[in-house]
Structure formats: C-alpha cells, structure tokens
Amino acid sequence: MNLQQYNFSENNxxxxxxxxxxxxxxxxxPVNPKYPGPKQAGPDGERFRLKASDYFDPSLKYCLNCKRxxxxxxxxVRIGDIIQAARIKYNHERPKLRDRILANTDFMGNIATRVAxxxxxxxxxxxxxxxxxxxxxxxxxxxxxxxxxxxxxxWYKEELTEASQEAFAHxxxxxxxxxxxxxxxxxxxxxxxxxxxxxxGVHLLDDEHCCGVALISNGLIDKARxxxxxxxxxxxxxxxxxxxxxxxxxxxxxxxxxxxxPHLLGIANTDVRDRIELATRFLYRLIEEQQxxxxxxxxxxxxxxxxxxxxxxxxxxxxxSIALLRMIPGVKCQMLPSNCCGIxxxxxxxxxxxxxxxxxxxxxxxxxxxxxxxxxxxxxxTCKWQIEMSTKVKVMHPISILAEALDVEATRAKNQ
Numbered sequence: 001m002n003l004q005q006y007n008f009s010e011n012n013x014x015x016x017x018x019x020x021x022x023x024x025x026x027x028x029x030p031v032n033p034k035y036p037g038p039k040q041a042g043p044d045g046e047r048f049r050l051k052a053s054d055y056f057d058p059s060l061k062y063c064l065n066c067k068r069x070x071x072x073x074x075x076x077v078r079i080g081d082i083i084q085a086a087r088i089k090y091n092h093e094r095p096k097l098r099d100r101i102l103a104n105t106d107f108m109g110n111i112a113t114r115v116a117x118x119x120x121x122x123x124x125x126x127x128x129x130x131x132x133x134x135x136x137x138x139x140x141x142x143x144x145x146x147x148x149x150x151x152x153x154x155w156y157k158e159e160l161t162e163a164s165q166e167a168f169a170h171x172x173x174x175x176x177x178x179x180x181x182x183x184x185x186x187x188x189x190x191x192x193x194x195x196x197x198x199x200x201g202v203h204l205l206d207d208e209h210c211c212g213v214a215l216i217s218n219g220l221i222d223k224a225r226x227x228x229x230x231x232x233x234x235x236x237x238x239x240x241x242x243x244x245x246x247x248x249x250x251x252x253x254x255x256x257x258x259x260x261x262p263h264l265l266g267i268a269n270t271d272v273r274d275r276i277e278l279a280t281r282f283l284y285r286l287i288e289e290q291q292x293x294x295x296x297x298x299x300x301x302x303x304x305x306x307x308x309x310x311x312x313x314x315x316x317x318x319x320x321s322i323a324l325l326r327m328i329p330g331v332k333c334q335m336l337p338s339n340c341c342g343i344x345x346x347x348x349x350x351x352x353x354x355x356x357x358x359x360x361x362x363x364x365x366x367x368x369x370x371x372x373x374x375x376x377x378x379x380x381x382t383c384k385w386q387i388e389m390s391t392k393v394k395v396m397h398p399i400s401i402l403a404e405a406l407d408v409e410a411t412r413a414k415n416q
Contacts, residue, residue, distance in 0.1 A: 013082055015075045016043035022069035022079050027340040028062055031359040035062035038069035041086075042079040049086055056090035062356070063087075064344040065217060066310035081263045088221050088264065095219045098136040102346040103218040105210045109147070109182030116147040139354035143389040145183045145381075152176050152185035156204060160192065165201035172282070173203045173238040173246045175231075177253040178210050179381035187249055190403035191279055197411040198292040203244060207234040211256040214346050216264060225265045232261060232269050239275045246272075247279045249399055251312040251379040252345070254278045259314075278312075280379065280398050281320040287327070294327065294402075295410035301330035304401065305373035307364065307387065309380035310340050321379055321398040328405045334371060339364040343386035358390065365390045377401060 022038040023029060029037045036045075041060050048055035060083055069079040101108060112119045122128050123144040133140035153176075165171070172195065180188040192202045209231055212224035235257070238244045248254040257276050261267040269276075286292045304325055308318040325333040342360030347353050368376055368391050376387055376395045384395040396404075 012077055013043035013046045016073075016077045016079075017075055018043075019074065021072045021074060022077075025068050025072035027066065027068060027342070027360045028064060028356065032062055032356045034059050038063070038079045038083065042069070042082040043077060046082050046086065049090060053090050056086060058091065058093070060087050061091075062353075064310075064340065064342075064347060064360075066340050066344060067314040068310055068340065071313055078263065084216070084264055087219070088216075091219065093219070096137075098138055098350070099218040099346075100220065101136070102138075102349055103214040103220050104223075105178040105182070105214055109151075109178055112147040113149065113151050113182050116149045120146045133351060137351040138349050139351040141354060142349050143385070145179075145385050147182055148185050150185065152181045152188040153204065155185055155189070156192075160202075162203060165196075165203055168196065168199055168201035170200045171203060171242065171244050172200055173205050173235075173242070173244045175205060175208060175211075175235070175246055175248045175253060175257065175276075177248065177250045177381075179250060183381070187397050187400055190397075190400045191247070191249055193403050193408060194283070194399065194406060197406065197408050198286070198294070198415045199412075203238075203242075205231075205234040205238055205246070207231075211250075211253045212265070213252055213256045213260065216256075216260065217345055217347065221265070225267065228261050228265050228267045231257065232267055232272065235269075235276065236272050239272050245275050245277055245282065247277055247282055249279050249379070249397060250381055251278060251309045251315065251317070252382070255311040255315055278315070278317050278320070278379065280324050281317050283402075284320040284323055287324075293411070293414045295407045295414055296328055296330070296405045297407045299330065300328065300405045302328075302332075302401065302405075303372075303374040304331055304333045304377050305336050305368060305371045305375075306333055306398075307336045307341065307368075307376055307378040307383060308338060309378055309383050310344075312379050313338065318379075321377070324402055325377060325398055328402070331401070331405065333377070334373075336364065336367050336371065336376075339367070341383045341386040343382045345382050348382075348386060357386075361386055361390060368393055375401070 026038050028035045063083045067080045129140040132138040176188050195202050209227040212227050215224035235246050258273050261269050306322050312318050340360050342357040348357035377398050387395050
C-alpha cells in the first residue's frame with residue numbers, strides 16, 4: 001500500500017474513541033450555543049477538513065484553548081492543538097485592528113509604560129471605555145491591568161545589574177514575560193529576592209520577546225513564529241552556553257514555550273524543553289532534594305485560596321505551588337474547585353466574548369466568595385485580572401506570598 005497517497009492528520013485525532021468526555025469538560029459549551037464543542041470542532045471536524053478546507057467552521061474562534069478537553073481525554077488526543085492548528089491553517093480572515101492591539105503586548109507595553117500614569121487614568125474613565133467599545137469592540141465592562149512606570153528590565157539594569165548576580169554560586173535565567181515587565185515588576189523582584197537569598201543569581205535572557213500566546217490566539221502566526229524562534233534561540237544559548245535553567249513565573253508563558261511552540265508553530269525545542277521550568281516547581285525540587293532551606297518570619301499569617309490556571313492544570317504543576325504555600329507555617333491554603341476563570345488572555349476583552357467569559361467564570365467567583373480568603377493565589381496573570389475584577393478579592397502569585405513571608409537574612413545565612 002502506498003501510504004503517500006493518503007492525507008494523514010498532523011495531530012492524533014485517530015485516537016479519539018468518541019466518548020465525548022471532552023464535551024462534558026468544555027467550559028464554553030454551556031454558555032455559548034454557537035460553539036460546536038471540542039469533539040466536533042477537533043477530531044470530528046479534522047476528518048472533514050482533511051478532505052476539503054471548505055469544511056472549516058469559523059465558530060472554532062470561540063474555543064478558549066484552555067486545554068481542559070485534553071486534560072480530560074482518556075486517549076491522549078491533542079484536541080486543543082487540533083482546533084488551534086485548524087484555525088492557523090484554514091482561517092484566512094485578517095485580524096482586526098483591535099486584535100492587533102491586544103496581541104502586540106511588547107509594542108503596547110513599551111508605549112504605555114513611558115506615560116503609565118496617564119494611560120492608567122485614561123483607561124479607567126468610563127467615557128474612554130465606551131469609546132473603545134464602540135470603535136474597537138473592546139468591552140466597556142472590562143477592567144484593564146495597570147501599567148508600571150518602570151519596566152522590570154529597566155529596574156534590573158539600573159538597580160540590580162548582571163555584575164551583581166554573577167557573584168552567586170548558582171545561576172538561572174528568567175523569562176519574565178510581558179506581565180512582569182510592563183504591568184507588575186514586583187513579581188520579578190520577589191523572585192530575585194527569593195533566589196538571591198538561597199544563593200542563585202538571576203539573569204535576563206539576551207533576547208526575550210513576548211511568548212506569543214496572544215499573537216497565536218489572534219491569528220498573527222507569522223509574528224508569533226518569528227518571536228518564538230528568537231526566544232528559543234536565546235533560551236538555547238542560556239542552557240547550552242551558560243548551563244542556566246530558564247525559569248518563568250507565568251504558567252501560560254511556561255506552557256507556550258514548552259508545548260505550543262512545537263505543536264502550533266513548528267519550532268523545535270526538544271533539546272531544551274525540560275530545562276524550561278516554572279519557578280515554583282524549581283524551588284520545590286531544591287527543597288525536596290534538601291539543597292536549600294527557607295526560613296519564614298514568625299507570626300506571618302494568611303488565609304489563601306489557590307486557583308489552578310487551565311494551562312497549569314495541563315502542565316500538571318499546580319501541586320508544586322500549593323506545596324510551597326503549605327510550607328509557610330502561618331499560611332492556611334485551600335484549593336478552589338477546578339474551574340476556568342473565563343478570561344483566556346485577550347478572549348475576555350472582546351465584546352462578543354465578554355458575556356461568555358463571565359458566565360464561564362461564575363462558578364469560580366462564587367467559590368471564592370464562599371471561601372472568603374485573605375487572598376487568592378494563582379500562577380496566571382490574566383486569571384488574576386479576571387478574579388480581581390469579578391470578585392474584588394486580592395490575587396497574589398505564590399512567589400509573592402513566599403517572598404512576603406520569607407525571612408530573607410535568616411534564609412541567606414542558612415544557605416551560605
């Protein structure tokens with residue numbers, strides 16, 4: 001048999017046993033009747049699309065790419081990848097101006113941080129929100145994250161410097177991502193504080209760009225591929241030339257670098273994938289292997305409810321963040337029920353998706369209100385925006401809680 005005459009899927013839809021478990025776990029189906037669901041949009045639809053591209057259904061744009069269908073699938077079918085790959089291959093609709101603005105986080109961040117007080121004030125005004133809704137279809141009910149007046153990279157170069165980090169015995173590189181750089185540099189500072197206290201120098205990559213997740217979801221694939229290629233080349237230099245593991249604090253950045261690059265963008269990363277880690281996982285392993293010790297402030301107390309981001313659930317790494325939080329003597333940490341928050345990056349900013357976004361997140365919002373914690377902890381920045389906007393409860397990254405509770409001097413003394 002000449003197999004070359006057949007058109008086989010690049011993904012593994014053939015393993016689908018049509019059990020519809022993915023459909024049960026999809027957060028979009030209950031709130032948006034326009035979406036056919038992961039089974040039909042993924043494996044079932046792929047069988048038709050391989051015959052003719054005309055079978056592509058534009059309603060695939062309603063997929064959150066949350067990967068919950070893949071987590072639930074008993075056969076290991078990469079359902080989310082099948083859907084996203086179909087959008088990349090068959091959707092020829094040009095991205096709107098709104099989509100380009102939301103997706104180009106480096107470009108917008110560089111501009112906004114230069115005049116951050118003005119931008120933050122302007123974006124909070126109701127008339128401005130209504131104007132953005134009318135002109136760009138960015139929903140007026142959405143709260144924008146504030147921009148920092150000084151980027152993390154600028155802080156690092158002006159106050160920390162590479163030279164100061166070279167003095168440490170051990171070294172890592174930090175893929176800080178757009179959120180830390182433009183919106184919340186404090187998270188990056190918290191990571192540096194912890195790692196320096198345990199004897200690790202923190203270094204910037206020599207050429208970091210946005211991980212590209214927003215570009216992928218908004219159809220700007222060529223730019224996502226260019227940026228991803230440069231990111232992996234920079235990560236490869238860090239690992240191969242400097243022997244530095246690359247840490248991320250964003251679960252979505254880590255997931256994109258490790259899994260979306262090869263599956264959706266065709267960027268090979270097999271040689272470096274296992275050295276791209278989430279910071280909480282890296283710290284937990286050092287503690288578990290008794291390579292470091294952490295000392296905490298006496299009297300520190302906090303009621304924490306942990307929300308597992310969807311991409312964190314796909315990675316299977318939430319246990320490390322939770323375990324770190326439970327190591328802090330004064331922290332009582334409970335896990336919130338598994339539920340997508342609904343924002344899915346830029347998805348929840350779009351007027352046509354806002355209602356679905358909020359309905360998807362409603363069970364989570366109610367669970368948080370019932371738990372009544374001091375703070376919600378999560379490893380995803382857009383989950384933070386969604387939860388804070390929808391519940392008014394403060395959200396902190398586990399790294400920031402760890403840094404807040406850490407006795408820095410005593411930890412440094414323990415790890416000399």
